[in-house]
Amino acid sequence: MLLIALILLPALAAALAYAAPDAARAAILVGTAAVHLVLVLMTWAAPGQQALGGWLADDDLGRMILTLVSVIFLAVAHYAVCYRREENPRGGRAFASCMLGFLAAATVVTTSHHFALLWIGLETTTLAVAPLIYHRHDRRSLEAVWKYLVVSSVGIAFALLGVFLLATAQPSGATGGRPLVLDDLLAHAGALDAVWLRAAFVFMLIGFGTKMGLAPLHLWKPDTYGEAPSLVGALMAGALTSCAFLGLARVVSICYMAQQGAFVRPPLIGFGILSIAIAAAFILGQGDIKRLLAYSSVEHMGLLVLGLGLGGVGAYGAVLHAVNNGLAKAMIFLVVGNVVLATGTSAADEIRGVFRRLPGSGALLVVGLFAVTGSPPFGMFISEFAIINGAVGEHHPWVAAIVVALLAIIFVGIGAMILEMVYGERAPADTNAGGSDERTRLVVAPALLAVLVLGLGVYLPTRLIGALAGAAATLGGRAP
């Protein structure tokens, strides 16, 4: 019941938000997000729920990503309501509906234990964010949304082929279990046909990898994040990519259970290192803060699949990293949204003296810099450390060495740009006479997310450690 309510609530609210008058829409958006989060926390109190004959089910990994999505959504919803008072109010009706539609679709993805249902949810998230990317209705955002739609649709079509291939891998009758149901696939993993399973993995890796934005399938990402409103970037980089990661993690867990580890590890590790390397190459010399964050997202998606491919402690690190990365990315995108709102540009050269003009956002931007680059004491440090630890523990010392070197390069690249923006002298074009442009209510959501990112670096609750260990166990990993 709870799982069905979690999906129906935002779906109905999306319809309601479309019909409701302007004044009520903000309340519907934030109210739905808050109730959704309360329901999600209730699933922590009563784990293991099922609905629709096992098609929807609660498990550690899904619940963790679901919680992540719900927390990010509440922050973004609050931010969106405040942001819209500052910016043009065009399309408010469709904007709120698409956001809530995205939440419903993401909830389907995270609670689904049926691969086809998971695919439907993921495709719906793609369609729901497309109008959000095109929010500004200009040429550049048009180009961005076209690239995003074509690349993601083709990618996700490959994933659908992968789903059908997975069904083909299952023998019919009692030996195979219910078609495409995760629990039965895991229980009867030994009976799966190895050739079809490998084919299914390859197509889903390409499909979900495109949605995650793994290099070289990331080409939509800089354009989309660069042109979409920052709060949409927060939703995509924080929540949507995590949902795609979940899809990939599901099929990887089946492959490990079916003793196909030797087949799936090399491509996962390869995609991981390539993504981090390409991100490092493009972060150096990047001139636009939002595109820089897009490449940072490519980097962290690379770390996630690297952790999946390494197994052991690396798998534990990957799950924790998905949570940390989601929170940190959402936070820094919202802060950058404040900067872009005040300066009217996302070109790094033209942004100077953020700390003077926006004290709160400037401070949070520096916090975000250290959070997304995985510096202590933030959560990402622990999860990146676990992934690198996994590389050493699983006898891939050269992987650990390469990754550490690339992370150092990325730290320098991101740090140079952001510190210059925050503390640099006034740009020639800056006509601001001094004084603060800060909107306090726009700082609330990113500040709360920053507290969470910091909190997860300092203290991991016991319940969370248990869930992490449970999730890692299904991915051929273990807690450190």
Add this chain to the structure above:
Amino acid sequence: MTSFAELVLFLVVLSDFAVLAMSRLSACIRAIALQGLLLGVLPLVVHSTLSAHAVVLGVGTAAIKAVILPAFLRWAIREAAVRREVEPLIGYMASMLWGAAALVIAFAVAAVLPLHSVETDLLVPVALVTVMIGLIVLITRSKAITQVVGYLMMENGIYLFGLTQSQRVPFLVEIGVLLDVFVGVFIMGIVVFQINREFDSLSASRLTELHD
């Protein structure tokens, strides 16, 4: 599999090549509409027993892929006043050769795949060749609307592959997939319309402002 089903699959391959060879957009759309109709017929004939499930799926597929989406695409090109696919990135002869290569590869790959059912021996290669030719169209055509046709073809190929599993993939899922494709093409069509308004051309190759 009946000989009628084989005939339908043969026509699907012909419609693949028709899209590849046509230079007129309206002819491309007619070919993709015909393919949608054939896809609607297939669930009824591919398996020996006829079920309500197959009938609803067939009718739904035909309605969306043979009637609604082609009509929508026709509306988009009429509004945009474009008739001819003037500049494919590779020539029509070369595309046909690529298509022929895809056909050979599809049959070669399908021959080595271990299959559970003899009903489907022609379905898998036809599915693969449709996916591949869809991709060729998507990559080698510069007009945004032809890229939508390519995407639709790819989805058609995946649908054909899905038919081999239609006893096992539940009905609701198939309808959900169909709806997602429908909404996806619909949103793409709207974007195509906007591209035309903004750029006075449907050419996706003019979308080059964003780069590093």
